[in-house]
Structures are given as structure tokens and as C-alpha cells.
Amino acid sequence: MIDCLFCKIIEGKIPATLVYEDGNVVGFKDLRPQAAVHLLFIHRKHTKDINEMTKNDPTQLSDLFHAIRLYTEKNELHKEGFRVVTNQGPFAGQTVFHTHLHVLGGEPLSHFGA
Ligand code: 5GP
Ligand code: ZN
8 A cells, every 4th residue: 555654654764663363463652642542453455544444354353452452461451441443434533544443451441431
């Protein structure tokens, strides 16, 4: 995918601090962390957002959550808990158009909603 920042991270053309890799998924530290732990998990196959991903091939979403489970169990994030967020489109503030799941944790997170 031409000019996709996260495809370039997958290809090693742009540096990132990788924390997880398997045949389908790459996980790396967010450049501007919003919590003590702030990671991004992306699929090696490019899609622009979560709806495109789940329309094209819903198994990619389970690949991502499989990777997140392995990572959070290995690094004991699962004990205190963590949050998974994805932004789609302008109202949500999506800035990078390669589907990604934010994984936030490592400290108590402010609750949203009621
Ligand atoms: P979005 O706003 O699209 O949901 O999330 C994009 C995320 O990518 C942001 O949290 C931003 O900090 C992160 N980001 C943007 N550019 C880079 C980069 O070059 N490297 C890394 N590691 N993260 C980036
Ligand atoms: Zn991409």
C-alpha cells in the first residue's frame, strides 16, 4: 500500500519499537502514549479501518485479538486490566488509515461514559 505509514513500519522502512510479531500481526509502541502502556496492534494485510477489515475478512480481527491476548498474558497486563480502542473516521479522530487497535493500560484509566 503506497504511502501508508503503518505498512512502512511493517516493512521496516520506518522505525518503531516493536513489542509483538507473528505471521499476521505486528504490535508496537505508540509514538505519543496516552497511558503508561500504549501499544498499537495492526494486521500485516492493509485495510483502512475496522469496518473495511471486518467486511473483507473478519478473521483478521480475531488475528488481532489473538495477538493481544498472547501479549497481555505474557506481559501480565491482563491481571490489572487493559483497554482496546479503535477509531474510525473523522468524528472519532482517526489519523492513520491502516486499521489499528490501541491497547492502553499499565495504570488506572479514566472511565468514559456514565
Ligand atoms: P488514530 O488517531 O488513527 O486512532 O491513531 C493513530 C496513532 O498512531 C496515534 O495514537 C499516534 O500517536 C500514532 N502514531 C502516528 N504516527 C506514528 C509513528 O510514526 N509511529 C508510531 N509508533 N506511532 C505513530
Ligand atoms: Zn497500510
